[in-house]
Amino acid sequence: xxxxxxxxxxxxxxEMALSVRRQAFGYAMRYSLPGYRRQCKHLKLCWGECPKSDxxxxxxxxxxxxxxxxxxxxxxxxxxxxLYQIATRFS
Numbered sequence: 423x424x425x426x427x428x429x430x431x432x433x434x435x436x437e438m439a440l441s442v443r444r445q446a447f448g449y450a451m452r453y454s455l456p457g458y459r460r461q462c463k464h465l466k467l468c469w470g471e472c473p474k475s476d477x478x479x480x481x482x483x484x485x486x487x488x489x490x491x492x493x494x495x496x497x498x499x500x501x502x503x504x505l506y507q508i509a510t511r512f513s
Contacts, residue, residue: 458487
């Protein structure tokens with residue numbers, strides 16, 4: 423364990439996750455997503471990704487689209503049917 427990160431700091435993770443400041447950040451990020459991304463059927467799988475990779479415009483011209491968004495959509499479109507079948511087998 424590094425001296426700068428003592429073990430007792432682990433208990434603060436729960437406090438950080440439930441903090442008002444973190445919740446405010448999450449809401450600000452959610453409501454700042456472009457409409458194109460908010461309407462995506464896969465939004466709950468990527469949660470809008472990280473704002474640092476918002477480098478391109480959406481197909482409808484809105485700014486702030488993640489540059490890996492199209493690949494992520496294609497991936498989830500491809501695997502969602504198979505994952506649903508697997509999930510129903512084990513439920």
